[in-house]
Amino acid sequence: MLSFIVMLTLTTAVSATEPPSHLAMVQTALDKHIIPHIEALKTAAEALPPAVEAVCKTGSPEARHALDEKFAATVTAYAGVDFLRFGPMLEKGRREQISLWPDPRGFVGRQLRMLLLSKDEKLAEPGALAKQSAAVQGLPALELLMRDADVPLGPTEPAQFRCVMAQAIARNIVRVTSKVFEGWTKPGGWKDKMLNPGPDNDTYKNASESAVEVVKSFLVGMSQTADLQLKPQVDPKIRLAPPYNKSGLQKQFYAASIASLHQLYDAVQLEAYLKPDMAWMKGWSQGTWRTIESVDGAGGRAPHAKRADTPTSREVFDRMNGMRNIVANRLSIAAGLTIGFNELDGD
Incomplete structure (x- = not known):
């Protein structure tokens, strides 16, 4: 009996030091890192639209400070998933829609200026911004509107259309990050695809x-x-x-x-x-x-x-x-x- 216990103890010790299987490696990465970080981005983004709305309604220092905090939280959350350039983040160019950076040729600024000059109120309609360039859909475009010292976001008339655009961009960021999270977590989504490789899997065979x-x-x-x-x-x-x-x-x-x-x-x-x-x-x-x-x-x-x-x-x-x-x-x-x-x- 004693020798059996010793053998069992040794076997357990050896098993504890064995490296994880490839599937266990993926499971751990998904459960402990990828999915929580994607969810954190979605949650942070959801706070942007009401924060933008508060600034546009009041223009108060408190509202501006709150928007700064929500924006910083969203950017920080995005930094934690920026390199996950596959699956739902890659599909339909969602990464660029959330954050077109680097932008060495200044596409964000140029294309945002064109939209501001157009003053097309239809851009505020659901889904309208999604049909525009990725340069005006995400966090860099919202940052430009937030940091424009000449025409700051607020209730004054010069900022009226800028607020329309800022709110449309904030809502679009929520839409895209929600799509990314859904793409990972829905039944048959990318998490299931990675954890169920095989001959019938169109992406992962093993x-x-x-x-x-x-x-x-x-x-x-x-x-x-x-x-x-x-x-x-x-x-x-x-x-x-x-x-x-x-x-x-x-x-x-x-x-x-x-x-x-x-x-x-x-x-x-x-x-x-x-x-x-x-x-x-x-x-x-x-x-x-x-x-x-x-x-x-x-x-x-x-x-x-x-x-x-x-x-x-x-x-x-x-x-x-x-x-x-x-x-x-x-x-x-x-x-x-x-x-x-x-x-x-x-x-």
Whole structure:
């Protein structure tokens, strides 16, 4: 009896250290990261229309402050899902409808000005804005209206049509984020598609393909954060406006992006597949996260930095690319996953 208990204990200990199956990896990523973050974006967006309406009715400092807070919460929530460029976010260009950034050619400003000049009240009708360019449908367009010091949103006549547009944009953001959430969670939606791979599944033929999709989204996030937020600080020849800088949200966007990526990294548990001779990667990744999380994304030090010194933007940029390479070429291979080309390769 004693030997049976010892054997059972040893078996349990071994089982506890076994890496998760590919399907379990996907389940954890969905339940602990992807779905909660998508829902958080939907919830944050739902607070925008009433906040815009309050500013347009009263123009009071309190209403403006409340709108600033709701907008910041929505942008922060969006930063946590921006790199999930597959499934419901990819369909019908929803990511661009929510946030057309980067925008190096200024499409948002130019196309928004055209709509404001038209003063077409029909744009306020349900579904009308959805037929327009993505540049005028989402958070960047709303930010421009909110930050226009010459004609601020409010009850005065010059701002009347701007308020019509701001409210239409806020409602459209709710519509799109709700569609994304619904696309993930409805029966037969993208969550079910990822958790039920097989020959009849038009996207994922096996659990490994579902797991690859999740890991690729992490790689996309690490790439875009490095290339779009850090690289302009490393290379002064790159002229790219930081995300939501007009609202002072560059640092919040970076922090939310990195926090979400770290959570996804922990959720997929790729390090559980490492053999003893590859255990050094665990220490390397811990040091990398400390480095990445010790800066504020704007060339300064993060409020809760864990490193004694402040890393340079160059070091953070290199560390991000190193993390991407380790995940794509070492950790994924150890987990039996083949990561192919992703959409940001070669940028």
